[in-house]
Amino acid sequence: xxxxxxxxxxxxxxxxxxxxxxxxxxxxxxxxxxxxxxxxxxxxxxxxxxxxxxxxxxxxxxxxxxxxxxxxxxxxxxxxxxxxxxxxxxxxxxxxxxxxxxxxxxxxxxxxxxxxxxxxxxxxxxxxxxxxxxxxxxxxxxxxxxxxxxxxxxxxxxxxxxxxxxxxxxxxxxxxxxxxxxxxxxxxxxxxxxxxxxxxxxxxxxxxxxxxxxx
Amino acid sequence: xxxxxxxxxxxxxxxxxxxxxxxxxxxxxxxxxxxxxxxxxxxxxxxxxxxxxxxxxxxxxxxxxxxxxxxxxxxxxxxxxxxxxxxxxxxxxxxxxxxxxxxxxxxxxxxxxxxxxxxxxxxxxxxxxxxxxxxxxxxxxxxxxxxxxxxxxxxxxxxxxxxxxxxxxxxxxxxxxxxxxxxxxxxxxxxxxxxxxxxxxxxxxxxxxxxxxxx
Amino acid sequence: xxxxxxxxxxxxxxxxxxxxxxxxxxxxxxxxxxxxxxxxxxxxxxxxxxxxxxxxxxxxxxxxxxxxxxxxxxxxxxxxxxxxxxxxxxxxxxxxxxxxxxxxxxxxxxxxxxxxxxxxxxxxxxxxxxxxxxxxxxxxxxxxxxxxxxxxxxxxxxxxxxxxxxxxxxxxxxxxxxxxxxxxxxxxxxxxxxxxxxxxxxxxxxxxxxxxxxx
Numbered sequence: 001x002x003x004x005x006x007x008x009x010x011x012x013x014x015x016x017x018x019x020x021x022x023x024x025x026x027x028x029x030x031x032x033x034x035x036x037x038x039x040x041x042x043x044x045x046x047x048x049x050x051x052x053x054x055x056x057x058x059x060x061x062x063x064x065x066x067x068x069x070x071x072x073x074x075x076x077x078x079x080x081x082x083x084x085x086x087x088x089x090x091x092x093x094x095x096x097x098x099x100x101x102x103x104x105x106x107x108x109x110x111x112x113x114x115x116x117x118x119x120x121x122x123x124x125x126x127x128x129x130x131x132x133x134x135x136x137x138x139x140x141x142x143x144x145x146x147x148x149x150x151x152x153x154x155x156x157x158x159x160x161x162x163x164x165x166x167x168x169x170x171x172x173x174x175x176x177x178x179x180x181x182x183x184x185x186x187x188x189x190x191x192x193x194x195x196x197x198x199x200x201x202x203x204x205x206x207x208x209x210x211x212x213x214x215x
Numbered sequence: 216x217x218x219x220x221x222x223x224x225x226x227x228x229x230x231x232x233x234x235x236x237x238x239x240x241x242x243x244x245x246x247x248x249x250x251x252x253x254x255x256x257x258x259x260x261x262x263x264x265x266x267x268x269x270x271x272x273x274x275x276x277x278x279x280x281x282x283x284x285x286x287x288x289x290x291x292x293x294x295x296x297x298x299x300x301x302x303x304x305x306x307x308x309x310x311x312x313x314x315x316x317x318x319x320x321x322x323x324x325x326x327x328x329x330x331x332x333x334x335x336x337x338x339x340x341x342x343x344x345x346x347x348x349x350x351x352x353x354x355x356x357x358x359x360x361x362x363x364x365x366x367x368x369x370x371x372x373x374x375x376x377x378x379x380x381x382x383x384x385x386x387x388x389x390x391x392x393x394x395x396x397x398x399x400x401x402x403x404x405x406x407x408x409x410x411x412x413x414x415x416x417x418x419x420x421x422x423x424x425x426x427x428x429x430x
Numbered sequence: 431x432x433x434x435x436x437x438x439x440x441x442x443x444x445x446x447x448x449x450x451x452x453x454x455x456x457x458x459x460x461x462x463x464x465x466x467x468x469x470x471x472x473x474x475x476x477x478x479x480x481x482x483x484x485x486x487x488x489x490x491x492x493x494x495x496x497x498x499x500x501x502x503x504x505x506x507x508x509x510x511x512x513x514x515x516x517x518x519x520x521x522x523x524x525x526x527x528x529x530x531x532x533x534x535x536x537x538x539x540x541x542x543x544x545x546x547x548x549x550x551x552x553x554x555x556x557x558x559x560x561x562x563x564x565x566x567x568x569x570x571x572x573x574x575x576x577x578x579x580x581x582x583x584x585x586x587x588x589x590x591x592x593x594x595x596x597x598x599x600x601x602x603x604x605x606x607x608x609x610x611x612x613x614x615x616x617x618x619x620x621x622x623x624x625x626x627x628x629x630x631x632x633x634x635x636x637x638x639x640x641x642x643x644x645x
Contacts, residue, residue, distance in 0.1 A: 023415030238630030
């Protein structure tokens with residue numbers, strides 16, 4: 001119940017971030033719905049395809065797809081409002097991230113997969129939606145640069161897995177993962193925590209090559 | 216029979232548009248074959264992976280893959296001719312779009328999936344080939360901007376599904392969907408019908424960020 | 431045994447090329463691990479998804495995923511050394527390419543698929559890792575431009591398939607494919623052998639369109 005409610009909040013918020021990215025690329029309504037849906041349910045889709053977990057969530061429950069399309073279209077109408085209240089979105093997006101991670105972890109656990117794969121499943125579910133959004137909209141993938149995003153999914157997945165492994169009641173495991181993950185994400189945003197960045201200069205040859213490729 | 220013939224025409228035309236895009240990126244022969252095949256059979260591949268519909272069409276029928284590779288290579292030889300007669304291609308591409316949509320809808324129906332998913336399956340089959348082409352060739356995805364393209368796939372899928380649901384004989388459903396879809400697509404090209412576009416200005420911060428990312 | 435050893439060398443080398451590409455895009459540690467893993471095991475993943483060959487290699491053997499993540503992180507420490515000894519990498523990368531192709535061919539053969547699909551499986555396994563790396567890092571896809579890369583995978587796949595078909599003992603088939611493929615790849619690098627390139631000029635309209643899209 002709780003998880004389903006939070007999941008719907010999460011996909012709605014993610015769909016809206018997708019629609020905003022589509023708007024920046026001047027896409028039409030269809031593009032808006034596509035990017036919104038890819039952002040919101042793309043992570044779960046990639047996870048299910050990688051794990052061979054059929055039918056996909058939105059194929060079994062098409063109403064989720066309807067929600068993401070409507071949320072995308074709605075965003076075109078209320079875009080100014082959305083942009084102004086973007087702090088609300090950071091909160092909803094954080095909830096979505098943790099919920100997606102918990103669901104991803106749990107599906108892999110239900111399939112009897114090893115611990116590493118359960119945590120990878122959490123991370124994939126949490127971040128691949130945003131990654132697909134940035135690929136389709138040809139943006140620099142934010143999840144690979146921004147404040148601890150994938151790391152929060154990793155922590156949430158590991159924490160949930162650990163507690164389930166220790167036979168903590170599911171409700172307690174879910175709620176405490178939600179709280180810890182949410183606080184970690186908010187703290188990362190607030191104080192701009194980041195993972196160390198690996199910077200490598202391009203050689204001048206490569207720069208020239210890129211210049212040529214661009215023209 | 217009819218559908219198979221039109222399908223082969225469709226993948227040939229799509230493969231050629233893929234080869235032209237590869238040529239604009241100065242790819243080698245292998246790249247041409249890859250982009251041609253991704254454009255022509257990528258939509259069906261994405262659909263089958265999403266629906267868990269194995270084996271994929273081209274794995275079961277490798278001759279389709281041979282056709283798309285040959286069509287791609289042929290395009291390198293007759294490129295000038297192809298570019299000059301590009302109105303013929305708009306027609307062949309429109310036929311392909313409708314045929315792909317009908318096939319996509321039907322496969323989902325044969326799997327017993329709900330109406331929404333059948334129509335989504337039509338749209339995915341119709342447009343993901345072009346989307347993959349534009350991602351690999353790093354072009355602005357045309358299906359998300361151009362004249363009603365995805366919408367035509369949507370209409371064709373919905374119409375075919377509706378008629379099959381109403382027990383219209385398959386031949387009649389197929390032909391009338393082909394005619395209506397084709398006319399809709401041609402009209403959209405002729406009069407530049409478009410879906411409304413969602414434009415959102417980037418903030419100056421983002422513009423600067425992009426500038427940095429590009430350099 | 432031999433193939434497993436060479437496979438581990440191959441994924442390590444590929445993961446390192448992925449990490450270097452991530453470094454050029456200033457990604458954080460997580461991004462480095464993602465790109466490293468996508469480069470090293472992305473080809474096998476795409477192959478398994480296309481063939482419906484579940485569970486995926488790294489899901490069944492998570493230790494490979496651990497290796498690629500560690501190789502990626504290690505690269506951030508020893509990047510200067512890696513760049514300096516990049517000739518070693520060309521060798522390791524060539525070994526990886528052939529090993530991936532052999533494994534891809536063999537998995538398709540074990541599934542009883544037709545010859546064309548076995549060779550396509552070899553090529554997909556060999557090149558899709560590099561293709562994913564270049565898509566995520568938004569580089570011009572190198573495998574579609576560089577010296578015979580996909581072609582070497584094609585030759586290796588075809589040779590291995592042919593020898594197995596002719597009932598050549600597996601050890602001999604594997605080793606001779608490795609030797610021939612490796613020599614072909616090294617020769618291609620040494621003398622810059624390339625497939626012919628298909629160049630098509632963009633029309634001035636398209637150039638303008640691209641200019642607009644970029645701004």
